[in-house]
Amino acid sequence: MGSDLKVGDIMTKKVIIIPYGKDMQEAAKMMKRHEIGSVIIVEDEKGRKARGIITERDIIHKVISKKKNPYDTTVEEVMSKPLRVIKAETTIEEAAQAMRDNRIKRLPVVNNENELVGLISEGDIMKIFPLVIDLIEEKAAVR
Secondary structure (H helix, E strand, C coil): CCCCCEHHHHCECCCCEEECCCEHHHHHHHHHHHCCCEEEEECCCCCCCEEEEEEHHHHHHHHHCCCCCCCCCEHHHHCECCCCCEECCCEHHHHHHHHHHHCCCEEEEECCCCCEEEEEEHHHHHHHCCCHHHHHHHHHHHC
16 A cells, blocks of 8 residues: 555554552543543553553453452453554554454554553544555455
8 A cells, every 4th residue: 555654653642551550440530531442551650661451341341240349450450461562663554454453443552672652543543544444454355
């Protein structure tokens, strides 16, 4: 397809993080406060090493449906891991393909030291390049 757009061009740079040890109620409050559908779990307050992700779906499937107490359940108990990540230099097409192949909607973006530098979502891609998903599917069908 030949797009020159890279993940780093459209990623969200201010990523909302929450460190190990925090409870799910705090994670849910953070998501509500920032009007977001996920938070990245990090080892400590500095937030450089992303270790997992919690989405609204995780809260429903891993906390509410299992009748876990959100005050007693830590974020590391619920987070999805291993965390799939992508580099800022990756093309938008490759990012969309990775999301499709892994059936995920968000990819944390890391630098060469594996430190969190951003987040890209399906929504980010659709805003910039609305037909990328259809084009990737067509390209895959031709092969």
